[in-house]
Amino acid sequence: MKGWMGKFRMLFLFGALSLILSGCGVDNISALKPEGYGSELLFDLMLISIAIMLFVFVIVMAIYTFVIIRYRQKKGQEDYIPKQTEGNKALEIIWTVIPIILLLVLAVPTVQATFDLADNSGSEEEGAINIEVTGNQYWWHFNYKGQEISTSQDLYIPKDKRVHLTMKSTDVIHSFWVPSIAGKMDTNPGDNQNTMSLEAYEEGEYLGQCAELCGPSHSLMDFRVIAVSQEEFDQWVEDMKNVDPEAQPESDVAREGQELFNNNCMSCHAIGSAPAGVGPNMTNFANRSKIAGILDPTKENLVDWIVHPDEIKPGNQMPSNLVNEDEAEKIAEYLLQLDHTDVTPESAEQN
Amino acid sequence: MSTALAQKRGLGAAIWDYLTTVDHKKIAQLYLVSGGIFFLIGGLEAMLIRIQLMQPNSDFISAGLYNEMITMHGTTMIFLAAMPLIFALMNAVVPLQIGARDVAFPFLNSLGFWLFLAGGLILNCSWFLGGAPDAGWTAYAPLSATSPGHGVDYYVIGLQISGAGTLIGGINFLVTIVNMRAPGMSYMRMPLFTWASFVTSNLILFAFPALTVGLFLLMFDRMFGSAFFDVGLGGNAIIWEHLFWIFGHPEVYILILPVFGAFSDIFSTFSTKRLFGYSAMVFATVLIGFLGFMVWAHHMFTTGLGPVANSIFAVSTMAIAVPTGIKIFNWLFTMWGGKIRMTSAMLWSIAFIPTFTIGGMTGVMLAAAAADYQYHDTYFVVAHFHYVIVGGVVFGFFAALHYWWPKMFGKVLNEKLGKLAFWPFFIGFHLTFFIQHFLGLMGMPRRYWTYQEGQGLDLGNLISTVGAFLMAIGTLIFVYNVIYTAMKEKKVSGDPWDGRTLEWSIPSPPPFYNFKQTPLVRGLDPLWIEKQDGKTGMTPAEPLGDIHMPNGSFLPFLMSLGLFIAGFGFIYQVDHKGWLALVFIGMGITLGSMLTRSLKDDLGYHVHKEELEEGGGNHES
Ligand SMILES: [Cu+2]
Numbered sequence: 013m014k015g016w017m018g019k020f021r022m023l024f025l026f027g028a029l030s031l032i033l034s035g036c037g038v039d040n041i042s043a044l045k046p047e048g049y050g051s052e053l054l055f056d057l058m059l060i061s062i063a064i065m066l067f068v069f070v071i072v073m074a075i076y077t078f079v080i081i082r083y084r085q086k087k088g089q090e091d092y093i094p095k096q097t098e099g100n101k102a103l104e105i106i107w108t109v110i111p112i113i114l115l116l117v118l119a120v121p122t123v124q125a126t127f128d129l130a131d132n133s134g135s136e137e138e139g140a141i142n143i144e145v146t147g148n149q150y151w152w153h154f155n156y157k158g159q160e161i162s163t164s165q166d167l168y169i170p171k172d173k174r175v176h177l178t179m180k181s182t183d184v185i186h187s188f189w190v191p192s193i194a195g196k197m198d199t200n201p202g203d204n205q206n207t208m209s210l211e212a213y214e215e216g217e218y219l220g221q222c223a224e225l226c227g228p229s230h231s232l233m234d235f236r237v238i239a240v241s242q243e244e245f246d247q248w249v250e251d252m253k254n255v256d257p258e259a260q261p262e263s264d265v266a267r268e269g270q271e272l273f274n275n276n277c278m279s280c281h282a283i284g285s286a287p288a289g290v291g292p293n294m295t296n297f298a299n300r301s302k303i304a305g306i307l308d309p310t311k312e313n314l315v316d317w318i319v320h321p322d323e324i325k326p327g328n329q330m331p332s333n334l335v336n337e338d339e340a341e342k343i344a345e346y347l348l349q350l351d352h353t354d355v356t357p358e359s360a361e362q363n
Numbered sequence: 364m365s366t367a368l369a370q371k372r373g374l375g376a377a378i379w380d381y382l383t384t385v386d387h388k389k390i391a392q393l394y395l396v397s398g399g400i401f402f403l404i405g406g407l408e409a410m411l412i413r414i415q416l417m418q419p420n421s422d423f424i425s426a427g428l429y430n431e432m433i434t435m436h437g438t439t440m441i442f443l444a445a446m447p448l449i450f451a452l453m454n455a456v457v458p459l460q461i462g463a464r465d466v467a468f469p470f471l472n473s474l475g476f477w478l479f480l481a482g483g484l485i486l487n488c489s490w491f492l493g494g495a496p497d498a499g500w501t502a503y504a505p506l507s508a509t510s511p512g513h514g515v516d517y518y519v520i521g522l523q524i525s526g527a528g529t530l531i532g533g534i535n536f537l538v539t540i541v542n543m544r545a546p547g548m549s550y551m552r553m554p555l556f557t558w559a560s561f562v563t564s565n566l567i568l569f570a571f572p573a574l575t576v577g578l579f580l581l582m583f584d585r586m587f588g589s590a591f592f593d594v595g596l597g598g599n600a601i602i603w604e605h606l607f608w609i610f611g612h613p614e615v616y617i618l619i620l621p622v623f624g625a626f627s628d629i630f631s632t633f634s635t636k637r638l639f640g641y642s643a644m645v646f647a648t649v650l651i652g653f654l655g656f657m658v659w660a661h662h663m664f665t666t667g668l669g670p671v672a673n674s675i676f677a678v679s680t681m682a683i684a685v686p687t688g689i690k691i692f693n694w695l696f697t698m699w700g701g702k703i704r705m706t707s708a709m710l711w712s713i714a715f716i717p718t719f720t721i722g723g724m725t726g727v728m729l730a731a732a733a734a735d736y737q738y739h740d741t742y743f744v745v746a747h748f749h750y751v752i753v754g755g756v757v758f759g760f761f762a763a764l765h766y767w768w769p770k771m772f773g774k775v776l777n778e779k780l781g782k783l784a785f786w787p788f789f790i791g792f793h794l795t796f797f798i799q800h801f802l803g804l805m806g807m808p809r810r811y812w813t814y815q816e817g818q819g820l821d822l823g824n825l826i827s828t829v830g831a832f833l834m835a836i837g838t839l840i841f842v843y844n845v846i847y848t849a850m851k852e853k854k855v856s857g858d859p860w861d862g863r864t865l866e867w868s869i870p871s872p873p874p875f876y877n878f879k880q881t882p883l884v885r886g887l888d889p890l891w892i893e894k895q896d897g898k899t900g901m902t903p904a905e906p907l908g909d910i911h912m913p914n915g916s917f918l919p920f921l922m923s924l925g926l927f928i929a930g931f932g933f934i935y936q937v938d939h940k941g942w943l944a945l946v947f948i949g950m951g952i953t954l955g956s957m958l959t960r961s962l963k964d965d966l967g968y969h970v971h972k973e974e975l976e977e978g979g980g981n982h983e984s
Contacts, residue, residue, distance in 0.1 A: 195736020202594030
């Protein structure tokens with residue numbers, strides 16, 4: 013597919029179209045600025061369909077403009093009675109057959125792309141990266157199969173490598189969407205698991221969002237896909253595997269915070285490779301580029317979140333006022349030093 | 364009963380008249396007024412949505428309220444505005460176009476309306492009684508099954524009751540069109556609006572039961588502890604998506620086909636030409652209706668049905684573009700060589716063609732299954748369906764209302780105001796929705812309460828909101844036009860547009876028995892044929908004789924009232940079993956009325972020949 017499309021795009025129309033379209037939106041967010049396998053394939057498919065549709069549109073509009081200008085009633089025509097034509101077989105056939113041909117031209121690459129993106133055979137291969145994605149109201153969890161790595165909100169992948177996702181939900185239906193590197197796929201509750209794959213061509217931090225209405229905070233369920241070089245990814249895997257969940261922080265305040273966190277928060281949150289709990293895994297929390305997917309990672313915001321999560325993401329499952337503001341400050345101190353790895357979102361931006 | 368007589372008897376009698384009427388023309392007015400009011404409510408909800416989205420990180424309305432707003436906007440516009448407006452048109456026009464004196468089941472016609480209204484009122488009561496439904500108009504399980512509060516209960520009960528009304532209405536029109544056509548009105552002589560109503564009634568008959576089943580399952584999950592959609596207990600959440608869209612996709616055609624029909628009549632009338640390719644148009648209408656049932660899973664490309672199902676549904680969806688294209692070209696060629704009169708009705712119809720073409724094109728783009736992994740549940744989809752539903756159905760209503768207003772009310776809507784309403788609405792519409800295609804592709808999912816700064820979405824959303832205000836202005840001018848016309852405009856003749864079909868052969872508004880003598884139909888565009896032969900009206904197919912008419916009845920209102928009461932009982936019995944009393948009272952009223960209807964003979968009455976000769980017949984026995 014990619015091969016012949018590459019040549020196709022040389023065509024003027026495609027060049028112009030893709031130029032105009034890719035002027036739209038912000039890098040690493042927009043589906044019109046494809047930076048991965050899926051999004052590029054789909055962008056090409058969009059271009060084919062737009063080109064075909066524009067062709068039809070131009071013809072319709074040409075006839076349309078001619079008709080409404082030429083045949084508008086003119087002065088003195090009040091009593092004129094136009095010829096009452098019944099129809100025209102030849103025309104009827106033309107505007108049935110030509111659209112059918114155009115649609116067939118579109119149907120072929122559509123079916124190809126649909127099967128291409130559904131092809132999950134690579135997931136069984138030696139060294140394949142398989143990640144289990146879980147949608148929750150309103151956060152995402154990622155389990156690296158066979159690696160004992162468990163992480164939330166930020167999904168780390170090596171660039172230029174196809175990673176395979178199996179997806180499910182613990183509550184309602186969500187939809188996992190990373191517009192700039194792949195399309196979307198729903199996460200269904202129960203055993204009804206879907207698969208998709210991700211491959212980013214460039215290192216970078218790509219915005220992901222939930223695309224299926226899932227409750228009041230549906231629009232605040234952002235996540236990030238962080239594509240780093242293979243070496244950095246290996247490093248990350250190594251670091252994440254060797255985390256000591258009970259490691260003592262250096263400062264006293266942080267140590268108090270750790271105590272408070274263990275007593276109040278560990279029923280839902282985990283540090284280390286524990287499987288998904290009720291809340292996000294915090295192992296590399298200090299490396300997150302956002303708190304809870306949307307807040308800038310400042311201490312102030314974090315304290316705010318810990319005390320009143322409901323005011324920030326209405327309807328989310330974390331209780332408010334578990335701890336008071338002072339305690340929250342200490343916990344924040346602790347959480348903001350949870351950086352067990354040097355591979356962070358910044359690693360993706362360096363090159 | 365005539366309006367003149369009703370006025371003499373005062374307001375109370377007029378209200379009683381409307382509560383008990385079984386006359387299709389009055390039922391049309393009831394549908395029109397209630398559908399119109401719901402349209403304004405839905406529009407208000409839309410404005411609140413657009414104000415919330417005007418700037419990033421806004422909290423003009425809260426996240427929870429926002430979800431109620433989008434749910435009610437969608438539900439109201441589809442079920443409580445578009446559906447009744449379709450029925451308003453069908454009631455006002457179809458019996459006249461086929462030369463009938465009423466529909467096949469006038470009693471059921473009235474029941475259909477009151478059920479719809481009862482359901483619509485229940486649904487909107489939720490605003491004042493603890494919160495509206497908030498799971499989206501599609502109400503996907505398990506979100507809908509687990510949504511706290513009673514909001515979704517109102518959705519389930521309200522739609523169940525109004526859906527029953529719709530189903531009854533659909534069956535009624537099916538039978539009417541099959542059985543009640545005037546002599547000579549063969550199928551292939553029916554005006555396109557009647558044809559479209561026929562196909563739409565078929566779609567209602569087959570599509571609405573799927574919704575009914577889905578709603579029952581959801582009702583039992585929420586109110587009686589079943590677990591159809593609860594995966595934890597062995598249920599299956601995806602079943603809801605299938606049931607909903609097996610109904611939901613044909614629903615789109617239920618709405619669009621009648622306005623396609625109206626456009627066909629309008630293009631033909633105001634181009635003073637026979638519809639180009641009549642049989643192709645009929646064929647395309649039937650084909651669209653048929654294919655409409657083969658494509659529901661294109662709403663579910665990202666659900667995970669697998670590449671085989673996705674490909675099949677992609678191709679079947681693309682196929683619908685073919686009959687739709689046939690229609691567009693036939694409309695263009697109807698105007699070709701004609702004499703186009705740019706009335707307000709024609710203006711809306713002419714604006715519809717490019718708008719709908721764009722909506723159809725994005726529809727084909729969406730049909731490309733894999734590409735839908737990017738479009739699905741984004742503003743691209745929002746833009747697409749507003750292009751077809753506003754650009755098709757709503758433009759169609761405006762066109763059809765301008766066209767048939769004189770037939771319904773005896774007065775032509777003011778043309779100047781009509782055009783004045785058109786321009787802000789038309790420009791506002793494109794401002795609001797064109798940019799949304801791009802917003803979606805730039806990464807804005809639909810049903811988002813807010814978006815973050817720095818995502819490049821600010822300007823587009825601002826433009827979209829400005830456009831929405833223009834649309835609101837256009838709508839208000841139209842409403843003003845309705846009032847202005849009622850107060851200031853003069854009565855017109857029965858045939859103000861130089862019409863071609865049967866409804867224009869009788870006075871405006873028509874007498875309650877419609878046709879003094881059933882007309883003889885000699886071909887397509889029967890009135891036009893007579894005019895070409897130098898006659899002023901139709902040739903009667905029968906001698907003047909007594910006319911049999913149905914009696915009015917209060918029972919349909921009572922039956923619906925009973926279900927309205929029982930609905931609240933069902934909703935609140937979850938909290939306390941005492942509420943079951945309402946269920947019993949309500950069902951008692953409904954079943955009692957049904958019993959009365961079954962046991963009491965009601966044979967109607969006759970308008971006598973002598974009265975008809977006097978030009979009257981304003982007598983009710
Ligand atoms: Cu979600």
